[in-house]
Amino acid sequence: MSFDEGVIKFRPHWIKSNLADFALASEMNSWRKKLYDLKLIGAYEGDIGFGNISMRVGEGLEFLISGSGTGNDDWTGTQHYTKVIDFSLEKNSVTCVGPIVASSESLTHALLYAFDPKIKVVVHVHHRALWTSLVNKIPTTQAHISYGTVEMAMEVKRLFNETELKKTRLFAMAGHPDGLISFGSNFAEACQLYFDLL
Structure with missing residues (x-):
């Protein structure tokens, strides 16, 4: 695939340290x-990883998220996760x-947590067949908006305000081929949305 999958488009301020939240990770x-086993997280040709998951830490806006480029790893440990403390x-x-x-995709995750305190997890996957069947049939971002950008984060805000996204808890990214994002109060809730569709 010849697109910019996995490229960080925000300005990262990375404080390198060991991860303290072992239980959550x-x-x-x-x-x-x-x-990963269902190929919802993985890698394209050239080891370009796709998909990420996150989990709110406590009641604030901090959250753990899988690290950049980890989609192609079949096994992950605490060294593959990091905590977002500000955006x-x-x-x-x-x-x-x-x-x-x-x-x-951290900015999009961050904004979802900011929208609704009931959102505790966010799950971003890639699946061509699911995406093709769902794009423009569920809440869908506009095709000209690229992933991982401020514009994408604001587009998700628009979906929250103008569509049934709060109810569906799942949206497609028209400008991000194969990309789907779900959210929920726990991983069982957010992941089951995909499992039911496969």
């Missing part, structure tokens, strides 16, 4: 493995603390 890892749409920046820089 372990829970995320078990769900990521299920998604700015105005500055197009994400600040993360951990052993790896945050995923390229």
